[in-house]
Amino acid sequence: MTETFGIGELAREFGVTARTIRFYEDLGLLTPLREGQKRVYRGRDRVRLKLILRGKRLGFSLAETREMIELYDAPAGEVGQLRLFRDKIAAKRAELDGKRRDIEAALADLDRAEERCRARLGELEDRPATGAGAEAPGLGG
Amino acid sequence: MTETFGIGELAREFGVTARTIRFYEDLGLLTPLREGQKRVYRGRDRVRLKLILRGKRLGFSLAETREMIELYDAPAGEVGQLRLFRDKIAAKRAELDGKRRDIEAALADLDRAEERCRARLGELEDRPATGAGAEAPGLGG
DNA sequence: CAAAGCCTTTACGTTTACGTAAACGCGAGA
DNA sequence: TCTCGCGTTTACGTAAACGTAAAGGCTTTG
Numbered sequence: 001m002t003e004t005f006g007i008g009e010l011a012r013e014f015g016v017t018a019r020t021i022r023f024y025e026d027l028g029l030l031t032p033l034r035e036g037q038k039r040v041y042r043g044r045d046r047v048r049l050k051l052i053l054r055g056k057r058l059g060f061s062l063a064e065t066r067e068m069i070e071l072y073d074a075p076a077g078e079v080g081q082l083r084l085f086r087d088k089i090a091a092k093r094a095e096l097d098g099k100r101r102d103i104e105a106a107l108a109d110l111d112r113a114e115e116r117c118r119a120r121l122g123e124l125e126d127r128p129a130t131g132a133g134a135e136a137p138g139l140g141g
Numbered sequence: 142m143t144e145t146f147g148i149g150e151l152a153r154e155f156g157v158t159a160r161t162i163r164f165y166e167d168l169g170l171l172t173p174l175r176e177g178q179k180r181v182y183r184g185r186d187r188v189r190l191k192l193i194l195r196g197k198r199l200g201f202s203l204a205e206t207r208e209m210i211e212l213y214d215a216p217a218g219e220v221g222q223l224r225l226f227r228d229k230i231a232a233k234r235a236e237l238d239g240k241r242r243d244i245e246a247a248l249a250d251l252d253r254a255e256e257r258c259r260a261r262l263g264e265l266e267d268r269p270a271t272g273a274g275a276e277a278p279g280l281g282g
Numbered sequence: 283c284a285a286a287g288c289c290t291t292t293a294c295g296t297t298t299a300c301g302t303a304a305a306c307g308c309g310a311g312a
Numbered sequence: 313t314c315t316c317g318c319g320t321t322t323a324c325g326t327a328a329a330c331g332t333a334a335a336g337g338c339t340t341t342g
Contacts, residue, residue, distance in 0.1 A: 006318080008317095008318065027299095036308090054246065056200070057200060071254050086258045103240055106195065112213075113212050113213050114230045116215050148289075163291095164330060178290055178338090202329090
């Protein structure tokens with residue numbers, strides 16, 4: 001437990017540069033400890049970095065991702081705060097649901113494209129003369 | 142059929158500026174007709190714009206989105222081309238699947254956060270004294 | 283006929299998210 | 313002692329995706 005990491009270590013693990021990790025710190029997204037001058041990251045920071053990169057993959061800006069991370073580690077404040085919080089969570093979820101629908105649609109489009117592609121390939125492999133130029137017909141797997 | 146649109150019309154419909162639409166044209170993503178100097182967009186461009194914006198919501202760069210759109214309207218070339226094409230489609234699908242998994246994970250995280258939030262709210266509404274400051278206890282719906 | 287709207291092109295500005303280089307510290311090892 | 317290797321700060325550079333003016337054209341409505 002209480003495992004720690006160097007900046008290069010994290011950079012290698014997640015396929016980013018140290019510059020990137022320092023940049024996230026500048027934005028307040030990561031808060032490593034220090035051993036002398038050197039940054040020391042703990043599991044918490046590693047998790048956060050993972051969340052940041054996930055947010056990026058989903059097209060969120062770093063600001064948006066920060067908001068989302070803040071939603072993850074809830075504050076346990078007073079009732080008003082908690083309600084606001086719950087509403088924010090609901091909003092983000094709606095956004096994520098939208099993205100999911102977008103993904104389904106994109107996947108469906110790709111499926112159609114692939115189907116057309118596959119059908120056309122079937123035609124060409126059956127009778128290589130039809131349509132375009134010929135190739136090695138049916139020898140491969 | 143053959144309905145056409147002005148640039149402002151499309152801009153309003155999709156919540157972007159005309160500048161944005163012209164920018165996409167600069168990148169070769171849209172290819173409107175012209176009536177004199179004015180751009181005239183047809184259904185095809187409207188669909189493309191929709192696809193571009195979907196790509197953006199999913200965190201794809203405009204370059205990536207262009208590639209994806211090119212996959213949608215298949216070329217029907219020769220066998221080699223088609224196979225390359227099919228592979229590209231598979232790759233994009235893998236990427237989209239990854240994003241979907243990211244979304245599921247993010248939604249799961251949000252669910253956990255919401256559950257904690259809800260539980261805490263339940264506590265506070267049952268016995269408002271526990272933990273933090275009080276509010277109007279149980280009058281609302 | 284003048285102002286209001288919608289469109290045009292050209293061009294510089296801005297934000298986000300880093301890249302890249304310079305110059306330095308510091309411990310390990312040949 | 314020198315030089316890797318890893319880390320540091322400071323600072324300017326950059327690509328992507330537009331924003332935002334400036335200056336003008338066409339048309340239609342009062």
